[in-house]
Amino acid sequence: MKFFILFSMLLSFIYASDATIEVVKKVDSLPSLAIEDASISYDDTFKLRFFKSIVADVNVISIFNVDRHHRQSAFNASDVLRENKDKNYVLRYKMYEDDNAALNINMILLNKNNVVFSKNYRVRKKDIYMFVSHAMAYDINEFMGEPSVAWMKRKVIFTRIIAPKKSEIVIADYTLAYQHTIVKGGFNIFPKWANRAQSGFYYTSLDAQKPTLKYINIKTAEVKSIISSDGMMICSDVSDDGNTLLLTMAKDGQPDIYTFDIKKNSYKKETSYKGIDVNAQFMNTKEIVFISSRLGYPNVFIKKLDTNEIEQAVFYGNSNSACSAHGHYIVYKARESSNMFSENTFNLHLISTKTDMIRRLTATGVNEFPRFSKDGDAIIFIKNYKGQSSIGIIRLNHNKNYLFPLLRGRIQSMDW
Amino acid sequence: MKSIVLSSVVIALLVFSGCSSKEPAVDAKAMDTTEVVDATPDEEVAPIATETVTSEESVVNSSTNELDMETIENKLPTIYFAFDKYDITPDMQEKIDAAAELGKEVSSTYKVKLEGNCDEWGSDEYNFALGLKRANAVKQALVNDGVDSSRISLVSYGESNPVCTEHTKECWSKNRRVDFKLLP
Numbered sequence: 001m002k003f004f005i006l007f008s009m010l011l012s013f014i015y016a017s018d019a020t021i022e023v024v025k026k027v028d029s030l031p032s033l034a035i036e037d038a039s040i041s042y043d044d045t046f047k048l049r050f051f052k053s054i055v056a057d058v059n060v061i062s063i064f065n066v067d068r069h070h071r072q073s074a075f076n077a078s079d080v081l082r083e084n085k086d087k088n089y090v091l092r093y094k095m096y097e098d099d100n101a102a103l104n105i106n107m108i109l110l111n112k113n114n115v116v117f118s119k120n121y122r123v124r125k126k127d128i129y130m131f132v133s134h135a136m137a138y139d140i141n142e143f144m145g146e147p148s149v150a151w152m153k154r155k156v157i158f159t160r161i162i163a164p165k166k167s168e169i170v171i172a173d174y175t176l177a178y179q180h181t182i183v184k185g186g187f188n189i190f191p192k193w194a195n196r197a198q199s200g201f202y203y204t205s206l207d208a209q210k211p212t213l214k215y216i217n218i219k220t221a222e223v224k225s226i227i228s229s230d231g232m233m234i235c236s237d238v239s240d241d242g243n244t245l246l247l248t249m250a251k252d253g254q255p256d257i258y259t260f261d262i263k264k265n266s267y268k269k270e271t272s273y274k275g276i277d278v279n280a281q282f283m284n285t286k287e288i289v290f291i292s293s294r295l296g297y298p299n300v301f302i303k304k305l306d307t308n309e310i311e312q313a314v315f316y317g318n319s320n321s322a323c324s325a326h327g328h329y330i331v332y333k334a335r336e337s338s339n340m341f342s343e344n345t346f347n348l349h350l351i352s353t354k355t356d357m358i359r360r361l362t363a364t365g366v367n368e369f370p371r372f373s374k375d376g377d378a379i380i381f382i383k384n385y386k387g388q389s390s391i392g393i394i395r396l397n398h399n400k401n402y403l404f405p406l407l408r409g410r411i412q413s414m415d416w
Numbered sequence: 417m418k419s420i421v422l423s424s425v426v427i428a429l430l431v432f433s434g435c436s437s438k439e440p441a442v443d444a445k446a447m448d449t450t451e452v453v454d455a456t457p458d459e460e461v462a463p464i465a466t467e468t469v470t471s472e473e474s475v476v477n478s479s480t481n482e483l484d485m486e487t488i489e490n491k492l493p494t495i496y497f498a499f500d501k502y503d504i505t506p507d508m509q510e511k512i513d514a515a516a517e518l519g520k521e522v523s524s525t526y527k528v529k530l531e532g533n534c535d536e537w538g539s540d541e542y543n544f545a546l547g548l549k550r551a552n553a554v555k556q557a558l559v560n561d562g563v564d565s566s567r568i569s570l571v572s573y574g575e576s577n578p579v580c581t582e583h584t585k586e587c588w589s590k591n592r593r594v595d596f597k598l599l600p
Contacts, residue, residue, distance in 0.1 A: 122452050135451060164577045189576065190541075211571060231548045231570040234541055248541055253552030253570050255545040276549060278541035291542050298542050319500075321542035333540070368540055387583075412576060413540075 019329060019350060019359075019376075019396040031088035033064035038075035039095035046126065050095060053130050053177060057137035062398035063146055064089065075106065079113055091140070097126070105132055109140060117143045130177040147397065151373035151416065155198055156380065156391065157182075157191045158414030160406070167412065169203060171218070174380070174416065175404045176391055182218060192235045192415045195242040196374065201415075202226065202235040202245070213247070227260065227267070237281045237288075246270075246280035246288060257290055259305070270303060271310075283325040289313055291321055300332050302353070314351060316358055324379070326372035328353045331361070331379050333368050348381060350396070361394050362401065369413060382411050485526060485598045491518060492596035495554050496589065499535070502549035504557055512554060515596065516561030527599040528563075530554050532572040535588035547572035554594045569599070 035054060039047050051070045059066045073081050075094040084090050090110040098104055103126040109117040119139055121132045134152045141149050152174060160168045169183035169191050187206040194200040200217045211233035213226040227233070231250035236257075238245055245260040247267065257271045257280045271277040275293035283289055283302070292301050298321040300314040314320055319335035331350050348361040348370050361367075365385030372379055379394040383403060389411040390403040493511035495504070504512065519528065532547030551570040559565045580587040 119451065139451075161576050164579075165573060167576070187573075187576070189574075206571065206573065210569070231551070232544055232572050234544065236541065248545070250545075250548050250552075250570070250572075253548065253555060255548055276542060276545040278545045291540075322540040366537075412574075 019352070030063060030065040032067065032086075033058065033089040033091060034067040034069070034071070034080075034084040034087045036071055036073040036081060036084065036090055036092040037095075038073050038077075038092055041097040042095055042126070046129075047095070050129050050133065053133040053175070054091070054093070054136060056175060056402075057133050057152070058091065058140065060152070060393065060395070060402050061137050061141040061146065061149055062395050062400050063141065063144055075108075080110055091136075093136070098122075101125070103129055103132065105136070107136055109143070128178060130173050130175060134173060134175075147377055148375060149377065150375060151378055151380075154373075154416050156414055156416040157193060157198075157201055158391070159189045159191055159203075159412040160409040161412050162409050165206070168409075169201075174391070174393065176406055177404075182216070188214075190234045190413045192238060194238060196240070202238070204233050204235070231255070234278070236279055236290075239282055239285065246282065248278045248280070257288070257303075270305065279322055281323060281325045283327065283330075289323050289325045289330055291323060300330060313353065316349070322368055322370065324370045324372050326376035329372070329376065331370040331372065333370060348379070348394075350379075362392070367392070369411075371415060373416070380414070380416050382414060384410065485600070488518065488526070489596065489598050492598075494596075495550075495594040497550050497592045497594075499537075499588075499592065500546070502546060502553050504553050509557065512557045513561055516558050516563050519558065519563045519567075527567045527569065528558075529569045529571060529597040529599050531577070531595045531597060532570070533577050533591055533593050533595070534575045535591045536575045536578065536583075537588070544572045544574040547574050550592075550594050 035051065035058070037047055037051055048070060055066055055068055058064060067087065069083070071081055071083060073092060075092060080087070080090040088111065091107065092110060093105055093107045095103060095105050102122055102124045105121045107119050107121070108115045117140070121135060123129065123132050138149055138152050154174065156172045156174055158170055158172065160170055162168060165187045167188055168181050169188055170179050170181050172179045183203070189204050189206065191201050191203040194202055194215060199219060200215055202213055202215050205212045205214050208228070210228040210230050212228040213233050213235055215224045215226055216222070229249035229251060231253050232248060232255050234248040236246045236248055243262050245262065247258045247260050248255055249258050250256070254274065256269060256277050258267045258269050260267045270280070270288070271290070271292070273292060273294050276298070277290060277292045280288045280290040286305055288303050288305060289300055290303065291298050294301070297318050299312065300320050300323045301310055302313045303310045313330055314332055317334035320332045321335070323330055323332040329350060329352055331348055333346050334349055336345050336347055345364060346366045346368055347363065348367050350359045350361055351357065361379065365383050367381055367383050369382040370379050371381070378396065381392045381394070383390045383392045388405055389409070390405040391411065391414065393402045492515050495508045495511060530551040532549070532551035534543045534547045537543070548570060551572060555565070555568045555570060558568060575591070578591045580590045
């Protein structure tokens with residue numbers, strides 16, 4: 001009996017860090033948090049807009065049960081509002097405009113009327129308030145000692161299809177509240193950040209005679225053509241050091257995976273199957289996962305780059321046509337039904353190459369284009385449901401999904 | 417046995433101490449620091465308008481060529497495909513044979529660009545590859561019919577170039593197609 005207890009304890013240790021195991025946290029068991037707005041500048045519309053943004057962000061960090069009531073208080077009041085006195089935490093902030101029209105925010109986190117954390121923020125224009133809201137949630141999360149949500153501060157880049165063969169490339173925050181169109185006009189798709197610092201990106205231009213991979217430096221707006229291929233040209237992934245690209249090219253009409261060395265400006269063919277090989281993603285510096293039709297239907301495979309060894313990675317589903325990897329975790333898109341016109345939905349699943357566990361991450365609609373965050377804490381994906389595109393965020397260790405809808409157009413592809 | 421009991425207790429303590437309460441200490445260091453949030457370096461860059469000079473648009477209006485091109489292009493078929501497939505059905509093969517004859521008649525005058533397209537099921541790379549395999553299947557059929565392969569180029573637009581945008585079975589089947597475009 002004692003041995004059994006010891007064994008189950010050990011087991012719980014082993015599985016505690018396995019993201020393929022669903023963690024069900026009850027909302028009631030999370031500490032409660034209310035937010036008090038003590039702003040002295042700006043109109044009510046803007047105050048409410050910021051409040052909604054901070055509520056959403058604090059909700060996404062998934063460690064509080066957040067009260068959604070917009071209540072106003074005085075920043076220096078020693079006590080929290082009467083309505084909030086039973087809350088575990090109260091987040092109070094004051095927004096004010098300075099002489100340079102910059103937005104300043106003072107924030108304090110109260111626990112039983114004691115200030116436990118405080119920080120001030122400044123941003124040069126109030127229009128980009130959402131980045132302050134993300135930074136506040138990030139800092140609170142750090143203060144609470146939770147695993148980092150650094151991905152909150154990263155930018156998402158996506159292609160919006162506005163008409164047949166017409167698209168825009170947009171840079172946004174992860175909630176799509178901020179949107180800046182960086183490439184307008186023409187037909188440009190599959191944007192991919194060129195490095196961790198997000199100082200530039202690659203994308204496919206379909207306006208030229210041949211599909212061409214281009215690079216844009218977002219600080220200087222300089223555009224460079226990298227490489228062209230007949231038929232198809234997509235940058236599927238960029239190595240952590242930014243020096244190697246995984247491309248899908250189709251020399252002679254045959255889609256295959258290539259590695260491309262940025263410094264040497266040379267490429268190497270990695271797969272040569274007569275069907276379809278696409279969507280390569282780095283698992284680490286030596287292995288890639290990719291989608292191939294070599295079994296007669298799309299599925300996920302792993303290739304060791306030094307050797308020609310290829311192995312099947314996923315053994316469930318009969319149409320798995322997109323994937324992303326982080327270490328030994330693979331998230332992939334599976335077609336749920338063989339009846340293509342009824343309830344044909346695509347759902348995302350998570351597996352680990354080290355266990356047999358499989359976890360379904362989404363339940364309705366068309367869910368595709370999964371991408372792990374750099375730290376593996378979250379997965380971003382595109383959801384198309386009832387004619388609307390959204391960006392979704394899955395917090396793996398909190399078992400929560402969040403959706404941020406796009407008001408106009410359809411998202412074709414994205415990266416973060 | 418005693419040691420097992422002991423170690424169970426120690427592990428249990430470790431496990432439960434891991435789920436410690438969320439009572440944080442006052443962090444005085446963080447007081448009065450101001451973070452300048454500068455998250456938008458790209459904001460200063462005006463949108464980059466991409467060059468839209470495609471080969472179709474850059475044709476010099478030198479002769480009646482353009483009219484010819486349009487007339488011939490209108491005679492060229494659209495080749496349709498089954499869901500998730502890129503093989504050519506017998507009725508589509510007939511259309512390709514007719515197109516090949518037409519291609520040979522006006523041979524050496526124009527090049528042809530085959531544009532592969534898909535329905536809206538999926539915006540991933542696989543869908544683009546499917547569009548390309550469709551275009552390539554048409555190319556192989558044309559080459560088998562005697563059209564010079566160097567005159568044929570391929571491109572895939574995935575699901576991004578629909579001719580029909582309703583969410584119906586009929587509509588999707590119209591989008592799974594290969595179009596012929598003539599190039600000078």
